[in-house]
Amino acid sequence: MTHAFSGKYAIAGMAFLAGRFPGKTARTLEVEAVRLAIEDAGLRREDVDAAINTRIESGSGESRGWTDSYARILGLPAKTYFTVQRGGIMTHLAILAATQLLELGIATYVAVGYGATDWSDTRGAGERRQRHRERDGLWGRPHGDLAAASHHSFFASRHMHEFGTTSDQLGMVAVSHRRWACLNPRAQMYGRPLTLDDYRASPFFVEPYRKLDLCLQSDSGAAFVITTMERARSLRRPPIGVLGLGLGEAMRELWWEKRNYTNLAVATAKESAFGQAGLTLADVDVAELYDCFTTEVVLQVEDYGWCAKGEGGPFVASGAIAPGGSIPVNTGGGLLSGYYMADWTPFVEAVTQLRGDGGERQAKDAEVAIVSGHGGEILRPGMCSTHGTLLLGRDA
Amino acid sequence: MSWNKPLPNVDADNQPFWEGLRRHEFLVFRCKRCGRSYWPVAYCRACPPEPFYGNMEWVPASGRGRIFAFNVHRFAFHPGFADELPYVYALIELAEGPMYGTNVVGCEPAEVRIGMPVEVVYRDVTPDGDAAPFTLADVRPVAG
Numbered sequence A: 001m002t003h004a005f006s007g008k009y010a011i012a013g014m015a016f017l018a019g020r021f022p023g024k025t026a027r028t029l030e031v032e033a034v035r036l037a038i039e040d041a042g043l044r045r046e047d048v049d050a051a052i053n054t055r056i057e058s059g060s061g062e063s064r065g066w067t068d069s070y071a072r073i074l075g076l077p078a079k080t081y082f083t084v085q086r087g088g089i090m091t092h093l094a095i096l097a098a099t100q101l102l103e104l105g106i107a108t109y110v111a112v113g114y115g116a117t118d119w120s121d122t123r124g125a126g127e128r129r130q131r132h133r134e135r136d137g138l139w140g141r142p143h144g145d146l147a148a149a150s151h152h153s154f155f156a157s158r159h160m161h162e163f164g165t166t167s168d169q170l171g172m173v174a175v176s177h178r179r180w181a182c183l184n185p186r187a188q189m190y191g192r193p194l195t196l197d198d199y200r201a202s203p204f205f206v207e208p209y210r211k212l213d214l215c216l217q218s219d220s221g222a223a224f225v226i227t228t229m230e231r232a233r234s235l236r237r238p239p240i241g242v243l244g245l246g247l248g249e250a251m252r253e254l255w256w257e258k259r260n261y262t263n264l265a266v267a268t269a270k271e272s273a274f275g276q277a278g279l280t281l282a283d284v285d286v287a288e289l290y291d292c293f294t295t296e297v298v299l300q301v302e303d304y305g306w307c308a309k310g311e312g313g314p315f316v317a318s319g320a321i322a323p324g325g326s327i328p329v330n331t332g333g334g335l336l337s338g339y340y341m342a343d344w345t346p347f348v349e350a351v352t353q354l355r356g357d358g359g360e361r362q363a364k365d366a367e368v369a370i371v372s373g374h375g376g377e378i379l380r381p382g383m384c385s386t387h388g389t390l391l392l393g394r395d396a
Numbered sequence B: 001m002s003w004n005k006p007l008p009n010v011d012a013d014n015q016p017f018w019e020g021l022r023r024h025e026f027l028v029f030r031c032k033r034c035g036r037s038y039w040p041v042a043y044c045r046a047c048p049p050e051p052f053y054g055n056m057e058w059v060p061a062s063g064r065g066r067i068f069a070f071n072v073h074r075f076a077f078h079p080g081f082a083d084e085l086p087y088v089y090a091l092i093e094l095a096e097g098p099m100y101g102t103n104v105v106g107c108e109p110a111e112v113r114i115g116m117p118v119e120v121v122y123r124d125v126t127p128d129g130d131a132a133p134f135t136l137a138d139v140r141p142v143a144g
């Protein structure tokens, strides 16, 4: 039994820019992505009557101060403009907000945008320096907990300890993602194949993590336009339906619950999203999973149920998530080998696949895709708390 | 010692903890009703919350625990840590229950194991300039 929400709203337009854009502001990259997304939908800017900005965190660097909006710069007649922000579930929360604007009749076409200059901000320090630097107000800074890798590697440490997961198995996550990236001409690592031996030669960064366990840096802009399925059907591109949406938080439990270090907060998010959609995991054709580090992929293939808890290492090492495997995971190369746009990376790839625009990497008969989001640290040192599950589907 | 690393961020909620470290006491936030311990500030999950943490108090803990998870930093995200590499950053499961993240000192990184018993050791710091002195709580291996 599907929920009335399932399939009622659709992604009508989508665009992104990712890679290296020196000299461009995050604001301008977002403006350009929104402009392209409106054009992609076959709409005019006069049609867009609500605008949402998304941010991974609550203002650091450039975004600490900027309140100027792409809606003003583009000249959108938006009745409302606001920001949603929490870790790597930006597209999930934006869809939650945007569909309510549509449901209440406040808006007819909602634009959602994102912009970042992560590569330009860190280019002086080498490609794999982490943009995500901890700011004041957090606990571990004087002890050297300064970057996401400083505490995210605890997930790997625990998974290795409890289940015997190996460095080579994490390496196979990196290798699988690179194989997908080599099929995606837009990926930053396109044309740069990676072997397990290359991974083994990669230096430890925050052991057990090597450089190649960490995601990339990108300058980026991404955007989509969402409306009702009914309206979307008369537009330029095939509409991609929102089938289900769910959310989870590790902080529902004490933050030091041991299982929070070998599980992400998938359970409630999965239950809500699949419940609304009336689908099961077997219905998912393409999985676009938040892969800030290699271990997050291992955790999610277990937490969603593609394999049992603890068996994620052997599962990814078997080639199951690589091209030709049983479940295509992060078909554009993901955050590890494609481009870093937080949950926008899995989102844009899911839309690309469901439209059949995947080129060489197109998954066969892709009708249902999952987009996961992850992040929103609750304290240092700690773990990411938040998780989002979004199910998208081709119009039936 | 001169200090070229980030300073702790002390605010009204965690100030008693940092003051405790100055006295070489490791404090946890304990429920007056049932004795469950928390860190950092949190209401007891088992007891009714009273106004402004009224049922909670900062009390000295044992300063003992076990390594729950750890990593070895081989890259300095801040120039102040360049001379410290490689350093061990670990999540300690305190005897009282909560976890605490800190550096493991007093042994080589290769000797650190999950489950290893540790105890708190205090590191007094007097930064140059206007910053107030503070104390950090590291841990070192101890006989189980």
Ligand SMILES: [Zn+2]
Residues within 6 Å of the ligand: B031, B032, B033, B034, B035, B036, B044, B045, B046, B047
């Ligand atoms: Zn209590």
